Amino acid sequence: MISLNGRLRVACAAATAIALSACMSGEKKGSEVAPVDTAFTRIGETGNLETPESARYDADLDVFFVSNIKGQPSAKDNNGYIAKINAAQTDSMSVFIRGGQNGVTLHAPKGMAIIGDTLWVADIDVLRGFNRKTGENVATVSFAQWSPRFLNDVAAGPDGALYITDTSIQITAAGMRYFGKDHLFEVKGREARLLLEGQSKLAQPNGVVWDASGNRLLLAPFGGQSITSITPANTQPIPIAGGLGGYDGIEVLADGRILVTSWQDSTVNVVSEGTLKKVITGVDSPADIGVDTKRMVLALPRFALNRLEYFHIPAASAATSKD
Numbered sequence: 001m002i003s004l005n006g007r008l009r010v011a012c013a014a015a016t017a018i019a020l021s022a023c024m025s026g027e028k029k030g031s032e033v034a035p036v037d038t039a040f041t042r043i044g045e046t047g048n049l050e051t052p053e054s055a056r057y058d059a060d061l062d063v064f065f066v067s068n069i070k071g072q073p074s075a076k077d078n079n080g081y082i083a084k085i086n087a088a089q090t091d092s093m094s095v096f097i098r099g100g101q102n103g104v105t106l107h108a109p110k111g112m113a114i115i116g117d118t119l120w121v122a123d124i125d126v127l128r129g130f131n132r133k134t135g136e137n138v139a140t141v142s143f144a145q146w147s148p149r150f151l152n153d154v155a156a157g158p159d160g161a162l163y164i165t166d167t168s169i170q171i172t173a174a175g176m177r178y179f180g181k182d183h184l185f186e187v188k189g190r191e192a193r194l195l196l197e198g199q200s201k202l203a204q205p206n207g208v209v210w211d212a213s214g215n216r217l218l219l220a221p222f223g224g225q226s227i228t229s230i231t232p233a234n235t236q237p238i239p240i241a242g243g244l245g246g247y248d249g250i251e252v253l254a255d256g257r258i259l260v261t262s263w264q265d266s267t268v269n270v271v272s273e274g275t276l277k278k279v280i281t282g283v284d285s286p287a288d289i290g291v292d293t294k295r296m297v298l299a300l301p302r303f304a305l306n307r308l309e310y311f312h313i314p315a316a317s318a319a320t321s322k323d
Contacts, residue, residue: 050071054067055290069108072171111155125144127143203223249287249289258271266284267280268300298313
C-alpha cells in the first residue's frame with residue numbers, strides 16, 4: 001500500500017509534469033500563470049473502524065485520534081474507543097484508549113480537542129480527559145446540573161478554555177428523539193458553566209471550532225441552515241453563511257478558510273461570500289473532520305461506512321476564500 005506521503009508525491013509529480021508540458025508546448029505566453037490545483041482530491045482511506053465520529057490531528061505526535069462509538073450513539077455500554085492512526089502511513093492503526101480496559105470508562109465518544117498533553121473527549125453527558133501520550137484517564141468533567149443528552153463536539157479556545165455542544169438528542173435502535181434543550185458549555189480549570197441554551201438560539205448545535213483570525217466561535221448546527229458565530233463581546237449567534245443544514249464537522253484552516261460537512265446533501269463545503277460552496281460531494285454520513293496541518297490533508301469520518309477518508313486540500317483561490 002502506498003503511504004499518504006507517497007500518494008502526495010505522486011500527485012505533485014503529476015501536476016509538475018503537466019505544468020512543464022504546458023511550458024514546453026509554446027502555447028503558454030509569458031504573462032500567463034500555470035493553472036493552480038483547486039480540487040479536493042481523494043487520496044486514501046483507513047478502514048475497519050466502528051462508527052467513527054470525529055478525527056483530531058496531533059501535530060506533535062503526527063497522528064490522528066479517531067473516536068469510535070461502536071454501537072448506539074446514546075448507549076452507555078462502555079465499549080467505545082479512540083483509535084490512533086499514523087498520519088504519515090495511514091494503514092497503521094491501533095486502539096489507543098478503550099472503554100472497559102485499564103480503568104477507562106468510555107461509552108460513545110464523539111468530538112475531541114487537545115490542550116497541552118490532554119486529549120478531551122465528549123462522551124454522552126460528561127467530558128473525559130486522557131493523556132494524549134499514555135492514554136491515562138486524567139480528568140472527568142460533569143454537566144449533571146443541566147442534564148445534557150448528547151455532548152457532541154469540543155473546541156479549544158485561545159486561553160485554555162474548552163467549548164462543548166449539546167445537540168439535545170437521543171439515538172437508539174428505535175430512532176432519534178429530540179428534547180429541545182440545546183446547550184453550549186464552556187469549561188475552564190475543569191469547571192463547567194453554561195454559555196447558551198435553547199432551540200431558537202442554537203438549533204441543535206453540532207460542530208464547534210475557534211476561529212483565531214476572527215476571535216470568535218463558529219457553530220455548525222444540525223437543525224439549522226446557518227453557520228453562526230459567537231464573539232466574547234456578543235454571545236448571541238450571528239449567521240455568517242447559509243446552506244441546506246444538517247451540519248456536523250467544522251474546521252478553520254491556517255489561511256482562514258472555513259470547512260463544514262453536511263449530512264443533508266452528503267458534502268464538504270467551504271464558506272464563501274456568505275454561502276456554502278461544495279468542494280467534496282457524494283460522501284454520505286460525513287461526520288467531524290480533522291486536518292493534518294503538515295501535509296494539508298482533510299480526514300473525513302464516514303460515520304455509517306466505518307472508515308476514515310483522506311482528501312488533499314488545495315491552495316486557496318479567490319473562489320474559496322474565507323467569508
